[in-house]
Amino acid sequence: MLSAILPLLLNATLETLYMVSVALAISLLIGGPLGILLATSRRGELYEAPLFQLIAGPVINAARSIPFIILAVAIIPFTRLVAGTSIGTSAAIVPLTVAAVPFLARIVEGAVREVDSGLIEAAQAMGARPWQVVVKVLLPEALPGLIHGITLAAVAMIGYSAMVGAVGGGGLGDLGIRYGYQRFRPDMMIAVVITLIVVVQGVQMLGDWLARKADKRNL
Known part of the structure; x- marks a missing residue:
């Protein structure tokens, strides 16, 4: 039984990592500059743009308030336009990116705003x-x-x-739904949950390690 599950788990895990890594990279390319602008465009700041603040802030907040599964379904026509299809791992990158851009923009804005203003004035x-x-x-x-x-x-x-698997996005979520839920296989569902926990733990540990390396206080 285990020998039959492992290949499926491995393939689904690789699909999940592919979706997340590509979507994260694209959303950083868009959300990163957007977050920097949000953090530096108030009155008296580096790129003073009150109109941008007035428009971008509410739009980003509105986008962040939409539950992901609803967003993934709502933008299926846009996903089909961009990816040529609305199902599969490549198609899943589109809603993942759309959901991550406003989230990352606020993260970048918050991190940049925490920098001591005295350093900016000195520069x-x-x-x-x-x-x-x-x-x-x-x-x-x-x-x-x-x-x-x-x-x-x-x-x-x-x-x-994992949620986008509910609309045919592939990856671990799709595996859990098709094999674990629809085929009544609790062993597969448990295996998917454990794999997701391991992947999340690995990502979190890597991020914590990189953050410690980048922190000048630890030098």
Whole structure:
């Protein structure tokens, strides 16, 4: 029995890691700059843009308030437009990315805002341009918090990837639903849950280790 379960678990785990890693990378490329703008665009800040704050803040909050499973179903036409299909691991990347972008934007904003404003003022006093302040001061100083936040996002996305299995997204969630629930196999359901716990624990431990390495206080 175990020999029959292991290949299925391995393939589903690889699908889950593929979905989450690609979606996380894309959402970082979008949500990262968005979060930096949110953290630096208030009045008197590096990229002062009150109109952006007025529009972006509520939109991001609204996007974060939508339950993931509802979001995944609601954007099926958009998923089909982007991925060419609405089922499978590649298609699942679309709703995962859409859900993660506002989440990561707020994480990046929070981490950047925690940087001591005195460091920003010192850099500006030495003639640093706004982009130099961001690249050489804000991001390096916020790095431990960013890593912790990205780890939190990755763990949440693993949970989302399990939910997207309910709409044919593949991965561990799809395996648990098709084999564990629909075929009445509690052994498969238990195996999927244990695998998810192991994957989440591994991601969390890796993130904690990277954050400790990036923290200057530990040097």
